[in-house]
Amino acid sequence: MTQRPQPDDRFRIRTLRRWYAVSWVVLGLCPPLVSVLDETGTARFWWSSALLAVIALCWAVVVALPGNRVLRPYTFLAVLALGLGGLAWARGDGAALFIVSLPHFWLLAGNPRNAIALSGAAAAATVAGITVHRDGDPDLLTGNIVFTLIGYTAGVLLGLGVARIVEQSDERARRLSVELENAQRRLLDAHRLQGATEERERLAREIHDTLAQGFASIIVLAEAARASLDTDPGRAAQQLLSIENTARDNFAEARVLVGSAPQGGLAPGSVSGTLRRTLDRFTEDTGLIVTAELPEVECDQPTRIALLRCAQESLANVRKHAAATTVDVVLALDAYGVELEITDDGRGFVVEDSRGFGLNGMRKRLAELGGELTVTSSVGDGTRVLAVIPVNGRV
Incomplete structure (x- = not known):
């Protein structure tokens, strides 16, 4: 040389x-x-x-x-x-x-x-x-x-x-x-490895927040429908319809993940409307009391997706772990950006002891947009999840 x-x-x-x-x-x-x-x-x-x-x-x-x-x-x-x-x-x-x-x-x-x-x-x-x-x-x-x-x-x-x-x-x-x-070759290999690792983490987070949650809902609904077949056929039919809709949603999400559908996974629309449909499905599937304040808030597609994923993960945790009777959801826009607060009256947990993939995934998703996630809970006092994302130049 x-x-x-x-x-x-x-x-x-x-x-x-x-x-x-x-x-x-x-x-x-x-x-x-x-x-x-x-x-x-x-x-x-x-x-x-x-x-x-x-x-x-x-x-x-x-x-x-x-x-x-x-x-x-x-x-x-x-x-x-x-x-x-x-x-x-x-x-x-x-x-x-x-x-x-x-x-x-x-x-x-x-x-x-x-x-x-x-x-x-x-x-x-x-x-x-x-x-x-x-x-x-x-x-x-x-x-x-x-x-x-x-x-x-x-x-x-x-x-x-x-x-x-x-x-x-x-x-x-x-x-x-x-x-x-x-050194440049090693750095390039490290960047390539880091990129592959980050892509695997992103795919794992997307699968957890979409397909895994959908399959978990299908399992819960299927068990409930089987139990209601003899006692409440109408309720069983409604649950089967929910299973069908959830499976369709999972299929759409899967097409996005494999690249055969446009990125984003959500049809254009307001974040409040998207959250409203998610809460209606949750109420229909669980029968829990859900109160919501969802004013119209202007935000871009990545922010809308992040807020929806946080809401889906929080509601999935309520369904699987909280044993709650009511859930309160508040969407607001203030000096810090757009906020989504989800509160339940369930059994609560010790936040420091939580090692779940879902909370870490929400934190990383919000951090990519400059936002943060705050989880407040204690045993017997329910749980409060607050997601904040800067919007329109707000810090």
Whole structure:
């Protein structure tokens, strides 16, 4: 896996190369040109000027057209090595220009092996050019050869050190990239698992609040109808009709859960009308006394569904556990939002000891809408369930 330079890294690399290019022109190419200006017209002047012009032109083409197929960086490095040798032959020196030009080989050669080989070829060409030159001071010529060899050796050591540092940095960057990808993959798996878990919880809550409650009602009604067949056929017929209606409702809810019917499970309408129909069915099935205050309240479909599910769960608990005789239901809209309060006069229970799925499901359903559920009860004193959901910007 190759670690690509980031935009900031590429900007810094380009900046460094520009600064080096300026330094190379000022400290490398200009001094030889200036030194031969007083020899205008001589062969040394023309040779030096021509070689410097070729090196500069070749470098300019490589920099301006880095992707061209005619003049690649290796071609420039070869021209540079030959040019360094030619200038050393024409001028009798060349160590300074060679040392200033060394970074080109490490920047453009592509890898340390090629950089060492090409810069070695340039060092050899420079030394050969100085050796062939006949007009200079022998001590000066020897000094240039020594400095060329020292510069080459130092350049190799420094280049290998920098290459090692860069390699280690790239390796760390690759490891960090792999660790980041692994962390992202684990995070994605965790999110996927969390999503699946939340979806299972949602389906479990929907099944509990709809199908399970419906089947529980069917069982209770069926037992009552069987007991009334001989003593009260009319009552038994009414209970059978309730079983049929409940089964139809369960079938509709099942179609919603499997996705073959529109989401929501409820026909559009007011929340008070929906609650009224639910209470009428409850009264018809149980025979309990139900008093209700259900004014018209404006709310959206999710709020209406949440209030209905809370009412269904509370009424189911009254039927199964409360042994109540009366149930009071109050729907109201106040400064905090829409409130649904359901109170019964049953046996009550200890709220802290309750571990039922229904209460937790109601709390989670209301929490998804920013609301909350409050349950107040004690043994022998009945139960009060209060659901509050913010509506129309109320907090």
